[in-house]
Amino acid sequence: MGENPPESERETWRLSVDGSSCLTGSGAGVLLVSPSGWTLEYALRFGFKATNNEAEWEALIAGLTIARHLEVQRIEVSSDSQLVVGLTSGEYEPREDSMVKYLSHFQSLKLAFEILSVTKIPRAENARADQLSKLATAGELEKNQTVMIHYLDRPTISEADVMDVDIPQGPNWMTPFIYWLRDEILPEDPAEARKLVYRANRFQLRGGILYKRSFSFPSLRCLAPQEAEYALREVHEGVCGNHTGGRTLSHKLVRQGYYWPTLHQEAVDLVRRCDKCQRNANISRRPSQPLTSITAPWPFA
Template sequence: MADYLAELSGELEVINERIALKSEVNETWELYTDGASCAEGAGAGLVLVSSNGEEHTYALRFNFDVTNNEAEYEALLAGLNIAQKMNIVKLRAFTDSQLVANQFSGSFEAHDPSMQKYLQLLKETAARFEYFELAQVPRSQNKKADALSKLAALTFSHFQKQVWVEELPSKSIDSDLMVASVTEAQPNWMEPILQYIRNDILPEDSREARLVRERAPMYIIQDDVLYRKSYCGPMMRCVGPIEAEMLVEEVHNGSYKLADMEGRTLPNAWHAVLLKRYYA
């Protein structure tokens, strides 16, 4: 275990150095997108290419009905969101949709209400980049994204391991209907860790300061949300006491049940104990 952790720490340092070097260069990435809609389903294919030719392929399957034009917009918006999460600041995007490219440039007007919403959202998302350009390319120059979108719309069985697959539950223009805000009581158990990671501020009490310094490397902040790292699984989102109580109530009142290793349903008291251990 000691050798494994030592080796993992070295790999993380190399990855962080690579990210720092890329952010300093501020290179311009290229994004190729394509959306597909058919009777069997709908999906999108994305290909992100760095200036040195490094490619990142991504596929999306939509769990909602869309037209071909809506699928093209969804593909482009998903690509922009992924680029932002990768800290890309300069982006040149390509789509084989004449309608999307010309509506963005202003050559075509968006008369349909859904197209107007998609166009407005696209402009707002594009404005977050230091540099953004959108151009139309022939389908012959967009073969990878086109193939990924068709595979995502039809099946996942032929994807290779390096292709990421994600399912979107709703349209991007409907996302504001699903926003839920929880105001936590301050301060809570997360506050000392957040203060230390963000501002390098420790509690005045020496014992608490030592505990925070020891625990902080196990946590990371992404999109202003605190997560606990996991070496063998996904990162775990941290919650405060109010949201933890809501989760406990939802488990008790909803259709989900916690069970022990033998499949027996646990008493309500154990629900709270397990949730507090997991989320704290």
């Protein structure tokens, strides 16, 4: 009887990746095998032009991303790209700016695994991943129902250049309610404190978000001034906006589940400032039809 494999080998996943670039398009193939033999085949089609090296990197990053979502801790990666293996092992130094970004993205993904190794294998031993990458560039990809398909509109490294900036918001009308409902902190002025406690019965704090109780609608989410201005303009002149009047605009925002104290007045002010509304609005003092002159045959007839 043979000896059982070590625990580390039984828990190690195996990942085979390959990229393909040709005149008809670019794509990647990913083959992920669990320790128990469960296999996941993945074809990735690119909506952008990519070189062979970039396609190899995209395949590697896609495979590691899938493994991270599956909470894999130990993984062995096989690739037939000498450049990718050399860069990940530190044998090569990246010269192109795109290779530097891909390597940096790989280093950030590497932190999610306990053990991660990338090995160079001959192309003949990476046949299935190569077939998947070729399949991603073929026209009959949509007809294949046994392979998971994903479309990548832009390179992965382009997402690393975008950074979400959270603009801090100063104290606003919601701050006293949040302090009271969350920390039970009241204003120093006794009159303001009594008024706040009375008004706070109409509000509730759930998950750090302030809501206002409503009689005929579900709880209304309270908006800060910056959020309120965006919501007003989006409903008034956004994709589905039709430049409604101030009262209709405020009622529509309430039906959408939003609230702030000056909602109605700000809606009216926005409509008054809207250039298109002022140019195309009906003039109430204008007669509905042209005036008709009446001639009198004699005075006071």
